[in-house]
Amino acid sequence: MEEFVDEAIGFLAAEGFLQQPDRYTIRLSAKALSLLNAPLPGLEKAAGPQIVEISKNVGTEAGKAALSEVVGQVVGAAARGFFGS
Structure with a gap:
């Protein structure tokens, strides 16, 4: 499960939906917030x-x-x- 979550976070970050300055910090990007x-x-x-x-x-x-x-x-x-x- 941890591998899946890491891959999903990596994908979302690569697509510009998340900002991940370090392994323990994840923020929604402006792109993700606009989709909400x-x-x-x-x-x-x-x-x-x-x-x-x-x-x-x-x-x-x-x-x-x-x-x-x-x-x-x-x-x-x-x-x-x-x-x-």
Whole structure:
């Protein structure tokens, strides 16, 4: 699993979606952030505005659960896009 994650991070960094100044620091690039404002295939609306709204309540259990759900949807949509499922 660690090898898969390393390869995925490397791919996303090479494509300009992530900035990885060192092994333990990963940031979304402007390119990735702009995509969060566009609906991904399989999602009804853009994730960016949802993440902003949810982050206002991230200190609560409901906020954490909502953020986890949206991030899961984004990751799932991205994976389907990469792997063509």
